[in-house]
Every structure is written in C-alpha cells, then in structure tokens.
Amino acid sequence: MDVPAPQPEPAGPLTVERYFALVDEGVLAPDDRVELLEGVVVSMAPQNTPHASGVARATRALMRAVGEQAVVRTQLSFIAGPYSVPEPDVAVVPGRYEDYDHVHPRTALLVIEVADSSLKQDRLTKAMVYAAADVPEYWIVNVVHGQVEVHRDPDRTARRYRSVSVVRRDGQIAPVAFPDVSIDADTLLPTPTA
DSSP: OOOOOOOOOOSSOOOHHHHHHHHHTTSSOTTOOEEEETTEEEEOOOOOHHHHHHHHHHHHHHHHHHTTSSEEEESOOOOOSTTOBOOOSEEEESSOGGGGSSSOOSOOSEEEEEESTTHHHIIIIIHHHHHHTTOSEEEEEETTTTEEEEEEEEETTTTEEEEEEEEETTOEEOOTTOTTOOEEGGGTSOOOOO
C-alpha cells in the first residue's frame, strides 16, 4: 500500500491559528523571542539595557496611571488581526486580568513599543499592524532620540495613523482612553547618558 508523501505548508502568509499551532507542534518554543507580523515570523532582537529600562519605566508609569481601570500587559501576545501576533512592550487592554486567563486580547486601548535598534520596524510595520487593528493610540518610546512619538486616530483601511506628534522629555501625554491621566514623558525614557 502506497503512503502519500507529506504535503508542504501552503504558500502565503501564516495565520494566527497556524502560528500558535507551531508552538503546540514544538516547531517554536514558548520562550522563543519571535512574533508574527503580517503573516511572517519575525525574530526580536535581544534587549539592551536602555530598551529594558524603557520597558520597565513604561510598565510602571502605565500601571500607576491606569490602576484598576484596565489591564497592563508587558511583552505578551496581542492578536492584531488574522496574520499578526505582535508582543508589544506594553499594552493597555480593556477589562480585568481574569478576562485573559484563557485568551489573548484582540483589542487594546494603548500600545507602546520601546525603540532603539527596532525604530524603523516600530515606525513602519508595527504602526501599520496597530492601525489596521484599530488600536486608538500607539506610542513609540524612542530611546535613540529621547522622545515619545504619539500616534493617534487610526485609519484601518489605509493602515496608518492620521495624527503623529512628538513629545520631548519635558512634555506630558494624556492617553486618549484616560484623558484625566497625565504621564510625564521623562518617566518613560531612560536617564540620558552624560
């Protein structure tokens, strides 16, 4: 009896379901530093100290600012459409922690990426992914230039944000979802080197 040869994976972008199946099948390990962007598995660079500091600072600032009004998640999966599962450095998602005990969030109120070597990807690919997912606000904590880039008013169809502004160290940001909250940009950024 003839046994059919295994069939290759279908060509085209990888779906969210297939991406998670790769972990279940052991192709990807749960602790692999990868994410799915636009149907492609992309490796994430190791964290240098300014990046790690920015992630810790942004997490602390958002947890203080948001309190129990939403959930603050750090470097965890966010399903941003059928072909993207980024792991934003910080995501503020609606609801309670229990809401995500068995599912990854599919909506976010605010997403933050801390950018150094990833600056181009964060400005281009990630901004497109988050705008297409209708994330109302996306911040890039730009440790290279010591500023926060604030992206607002997503256009899902065009996959871009209509409003982009820059907040310097001495500025403040009021998140769209929490207008009564004000966050000092300086609290998000690592201390400048001498």
